Amino acid sequence: MTLNGGLQIGLYFLALLALVKPLGWYMARVYEGQVMGLDRVLGSIERWIYRICGVRAGEEMDWRAYAGAMLMFNAAGLLALYALQRLQGLLPLNPQGFGAVPPDLAFNTAASFTTNTNWQAYGGETTMSYLTNMLGMTVQNFVSAATGMAILVALIRGFARRSDTTIGNFWVDLVRSVLYILVPLSLILALVLVSQGAVQTLSSYHAVPLLQSLRYERPVADASGQPALDDKGQPKREQAAVSEQILAVGPAASQVAIKHLGTNGGGFFNANSAHPFESPSPLTDFLLILAETLLAAAFTYTFGKMVGDTRQGWAILAAMLIVLGIFVVGAYQAESAGNPRIAALGVNQQASDLQPGGNMEGKEVRFGLARSALFATATTATSTGAVNSMHDSFTPLGGLVPLVMMQFGEVILGGVGSGLYGMLIFAIIAVFVAGLMVGRTPEYLGKKIESYEMKMASLLILIMPMIVLGFTAVAVVTDSGQSSIFNPGPHGFSEVLYAYSSMGNNNGSAFGGLNANTSFYNLTGGVVMLMARFWLAILTLALAGSLARKKLVPSGPGTLPTHTPLFVVLLIGTVVLVGVLTFLPALALGPIVEHLLMVKG
Amino acid sequence: MNDHLRPAVMALLSLTLLTGLVYPLAVTGLAQILFPHQANGSVIVRNGKIIGSSLIGQPFDAAQYFWGRPSATAPFPYNSAASSGSNVGPTNEALIKAVQARIAALKAADPGHVRPIPVDLVTASGSGLDPHICPAAAEYQVHRVARARALDEATVRQVVAQHTHGRQFGILGEPRVNVLELNLALDAMH
DSSP states (O other), rough: OOOHHHHHHHHOOOHHHHHHHHHHHHHHHTTTOOOOHHHHHHHHHHHHHHHHTTTTOOOOHHHHHHOOOHHHHHHHHHOOOOHHHHGGGGGSTTOOOOOEEEEEEEEHHHHHHHOOOOOSSHHHHHHOOOIIIIIIHHHHHHHHHHHHHHHHHHHHHHHHOOSSSSSOOHHHHHIIIIOOOOOOOHHHHHHHHHHHHHOOOOSSSSEEEEEEEEEEEOBOOOOTBBBBOOSSSSSSSEEEEEEEEEOOOOOBBHHHHHHHHOOOOSSSSSTGGGGGGTTTTTHHHHHHHHHHHHHHHHHHHHHHHHHOOOOHHHHHHHOOOOOOEEEHEEEEEHHHHHHHHHHTTEOOOOOOOOOOSSSOOTTOTTTHHHHHHHHHEEEEEEEOOSSSGGGSOOOHHHHHHHHHHHHHTTTTTTTTTTTHHHHHHHHHHHHHHHHHHHTTOOOEEEEEHHHHHHHHHHHHHHHHHHHHHHHHHHHHSSSSHHHTOOSSSSSHHHHHHHHHHHHHOOOOOTTTTTTOOOOOHHHHHHEEEOOOOOIIIHHHHHHHHHHHHSOOOOOOTTOOOOSSSSHHHHHHHHHHHHHHHHHHHIIIIIIIHHHHHHOOO | HHHHHHHHHHHHHHHHHIIIIIHHHHHHHHHHHHOOHHHHOOOETTTTTEEEEETBOOOSSTSSOOOOOOOOOOSTTTTTTTTTOOOOOOOOOHHHHHHHHHHHHHHHHHHTTSSEEGGGGOOOOOOOOOEEEEEHHHHHHHHHHHHHHOOOOHHHHHHHHHTEEEEEETTOOOOEEEEEHHHHHHHHHH
């Protein structure tokens, strides 16, 4: 760890904190239908969309109608994205001539992008046409994020309203999220990315001669495309030479901007934000980390503003950022310590102003350790799942950090919208636990928390671990699950646990060694992502409906104030305790035992 | 549910038009007007021909060139049509063997050079296309490159210094040397 590394991390937190209030204030105005400037420019587009949809903007929905609209919209998106991938070979804007995506992979990818997960069992530059990326991935990056934002706003209204049966209009919340928040921010970010070197073009890939042509060995394939074996049963290799390089380009910057702002994370290129054409400079890396945490953080202020007490929002943000800060430092420390087995070979891993040092396998020189650790933690604390370094090659404890961040349930900032509605569920659990300790009926923001709310909240926090651990268990005892594992030993188990933790929390990052493009992982993963996203979304809306119907209870001497440091600690304790109790045994089998093996040498 | 069908389909179509066509084409148009060099891949052009990109590394293993980061792209290193890291874990024997082989190659190309090797020179990058090495990794290779080119070390060091970038705004990222640009500059000296 270096002083400069600490400064880079500190600078990120300062920039984020500075933007929370202005953006949060603006978003509250967007959702409360107040004048905020952009409506003058884009209002006519907004009204045009309502007109062709046959939607009356002033008409409110109860929670069932809201959930029905949300599900119908997402089902349409899922089908459209599936069809687009299957048909891409027949459609224009496909300069590399990519054919139809196979059915299981197309299903997995469609489920992945509609659920805001962006798990990718494919490599972008070798699979998807420009048209699929634009009309499919980019569109879902916008609307899946907006779906999460709409659900959150419905839940906030549930807290803010009293004796009311409705929680807003899904179509209005959806369209306003896209039009007034996501599109303007993406446009600005995309252009800054391009100015630094991110590509944005519709031209085909460029062939470039290499300065020095290279001889290399490659495996020989037999007639059926399988690796051919020699007399000893070893894969046969042959000499080959290469004298040119094909530069993959495309309309990347526009997709990368929303992939971070919408906490989506699906890369235009296989190497995601480690690719120099997605994130060419340290500045773009800084902005991408800021962007993926920006809306989630600002929503805490929007929440406070809409429930009429901004201190409530700051308390929740404090809990989130304290956990994030601790884990960033943990990951940075683990990666700086480096790999003792590589140090034993006489390699210099000491960080200085002349070299990044530490564990550089899978990392880029322009980012170094501090930026890579910060990115890995932020991308998994939020449900983004983009990467600027390969998590599979992190040290065991460095890789434990992103695993745990996902296993907390994506509530440390979390996805745009989904993170805060997840955290508010934990707040309800926290006041319930506190209520039990002092023997009083728990209440939160003046709403009594009764058995219906507790049932919903308990279901919400129990479903995710069941999905994650259940599917991990199935995968590690079946041949089809095991055969995809790349790294030997406990690390191989971590790969599978990581995969289902990622899909089961709609994150999308991976221990990328795992060969995820098999029918087994494509199909189970697709189901896991859909369950994780929509089951939780429906329960959250049910909770919103129930809260909106309630009367306001005036706070009394027995009320637990929920804006104090005491509550922040209680909230952190609840999140950490639930996460750790559930996942510690699994973590002990993976990264923890691997760490012990590594330091023992 | 039927009430939701029309708005669902029409909302998807209208938002697809807006965010899937208007938005990316607007960004493409603005990018091509404002930043055409960057938007098209920051390519380096000599005599009217594209000879590389300053953002994408190339493979080098000849003694007279500076070598970049090891690359794990398939089937050959620095395949910029299929970016990828190695994904080998920290306790995987394959990682240790690969690092040993890279150390051996560096030592074979410059026998008698005994300084410890900077870690980024023997570990694969995340993208497999990393255009940079750190200043220490460049310094490590100055001796070999100078000898292979029959130049004195001070001259080579001077060219390295010209292609070394500090942290962005003095704080962000890490100091680094662009390997392809450095090698092109060395070739241009002859």
